[in-house]
Amino acid sequence: MSTDGTALYDQPGPKALARHRLYGIAATLVLAGIVAWFVYKMFDTGQFTAEKWNAFTYAGIQELLLRGLGNTLRAFAWAAVLSLVFGAVFAAGRLSDHRLVRWVSTLVVEFFRAMPVLVMIFFIFIAMKVEPRIALIAGLTLYNGSVLAEVFRAGVHAVPRGQSEAAYALGMRKTQVMAHVLIPQGVRTMLPAIISQLVVALKDTSLGYLISYEEFLYAGKQIATNLDYSLPFIPVVIVIAPIYIGLCMLLSGLAKWLEQRGRRSRRTAA
Amino acid sequence: MNVLFDNWDTYWEGFLGTLKLTGVSAALALVLGVLVAACRVSPVAPMRMFGAVWVNVLRNTPLTLLFFAVVLGLPRFGIVLPFFVFAVLALGCYTSAFICEAVRAGINTVPTGQGEAARSLGMTFGQTLGLIVLPQAFRSVIPPIGSTLIALAKNSAIAGSFSVVELLGTYRTLSELGFNIVWTFVWIAVGYLIITLSISAVFAYLEKHWEVAR
Structure with a gap:
């Protein structure tokens, strides 16, 4: 450096x-x-004594952790797919030619971006009385979908104006210009930002812990608060944190790699 | 409307709690973030490495996990502090990673020639840093720091679930008292909108104030 x-x-x-x-x-x-x-x-404080780590030798505990990790990944997969769809729909809405559609989408996107994601999750969980899993996925979708809508919009706007002008001049309709000219080019520039936002979604699945969705951190808490294993808080953190951080780092690394690759290929093309 | 006026005290207390939490954590995050950014741009390799590890680990840690580790883990070490301090530690450290990246990016936008020119005029390191590099970096750093602090205000909602008095946590009191849950949340949402919109207004003003034609 x-x-x-x-x-x-x-x-x-x-x-x-x-x-x-x-x-x-x-x-x-x-x-x-x-x-x-x-x-x-x-x-x-005796964190390395055998009794604190004993819990992890039981098959039941290992299954509990794996099930938690599975739930975390499942919630993340749902939230990722749904927020990509949500983002695409509302980005299209914000780029619409109809003023009403544009206003409504802008309002929705700006509102959900300004709200703490936890407020939405709690609202869906408590006021609408749905099960924790749905509440978590819905909350994550609304927030990350709104951010992604802005990413998509910015990506489409980042394509040089001459591209769409040329496409219109060739007689393409707006849908064709979008599908064949702007989006294929925009995706390359926005891919790193999309992945970074998915990292946020992955991190925020841990909010499910607060509404007692049985995800990874919640499984950890169940072990950590068990008196039979003499409350192994620190061992649980030592086990759980590297897995969480490792998963997020993998995704972040992918975003970084895509960004560098995109920068390099553009330079050679020019 | 009634939900708001009947529980004005509860809401006000929660609102102030969120403000205080955001303010104190922001101060900690700014100080830590600038220090770590200094490490990341320093010529000393171990300090650079420390900065990189700090940023990459904290940026990829779920904030709930950090809260879990700090609020429930530190007492196991015999470190017992008020919940508010724990929350400030978790929020401040987490946000400092993002502040650090914003500051570092700002310093890197200053062209190398600026520093070279300053040094060829005989300026010392301190003068180069204070008179040439930081004032230019400062301007480009304002918008990303603004959005980081807005994210901090939103993230502070998590503290409510770890025994800190703040805005989102007021729903518990109100729903126990049997108030309409939908309106309870509407006013909580309004409270957060007030805070986030104020921060973004302040930073929009700062950006305009320090703007220079280049």
Whole structure:
């Protein structure tokens, strides 16, 4: 990073390099100290004792966790597909030639974007009295769908105007211009943003925990609050967090890769 | 309408709770975010690595999981703090990752030539940073920080489920008292709209105020 130049500093000389190395060692020591303190605290409070980890050796507990993970992924899959559909419909609405359709879609999209997703989930869960799974998926769909509608709209607008002008000049109708010219080109630029939004949806499936949907975190809580296993909170976090974070990082990595690939291919094409 | 006026105190308390939570967490997130951004652009490799790990881990952590770990996990270490402080820690750390990325992107938009010119005029590192780079980065950083803080205000709703007094949590009191649940939620929604729209208005003003013709 420092090699490709920044406005902040020049390429360091030998003296500066030595100084940086010194700072580096100091920073490493401080960080190692913090980690060591955490590890010490864990030993100190007996987080690595066998009884705290015993729970994970039971097949029932492992199944509970796997079922939770399955529910998380299922909710995510539904929410992802539905919000893509929702986004496509309302993006089309916002790009419509009819003023009324445009206004209604704008209102819907702006409202759901401004609302905390949890308020919607709670509203659907409590006021409309539906089961947790549906409430979670519906809430996630409304919020992420609205954000995706804006992403789609921005992606279509990002295609150079000459493209649609040329297509209209060839006598295409609006639907044809959209389907054959604007969307195929727009998708390439918006794909990273779409995937990043899906990461948000994946992260937010954990909100199901708050309305007692049996997803991954909820399964973790059931284990963590069990007196028989001497309340293994920290072990549960140690088991669950890497899986959650790993899943989200995989998706984020995909978004980043697509972005870099898109940038490179455009450069070679030009 | 009645639901609002009959329970004005409950709503007001919740509204203030959300404001306070958002404000304090925003302050923590801004400070932490700028510090981590400084790490990420520093010439010292271990600090850069620390910044990268901080940002990538926190950005990919579900906030509910973070709340779970902080509110229910830290007491296991013997760290017992008020729920409000726990919530601020979780929200502040989570948001700091997004602030850091916004600040870093802002610093990277400043052309290299600006720094080179400043240094060839004999400016020190501090002068280059304070007089040349940061003022230019600041302008391009305002809009993304605004949207990050709006997201923070919305995310603060999660704290209500972890024993912190805030706006969304008021529905529990009101539904126990038997008020119409739909209207309860309508006024909660209005409260959040007021907060998010105010933040976006403030940042729109800031953006305009610091705008320069280039």
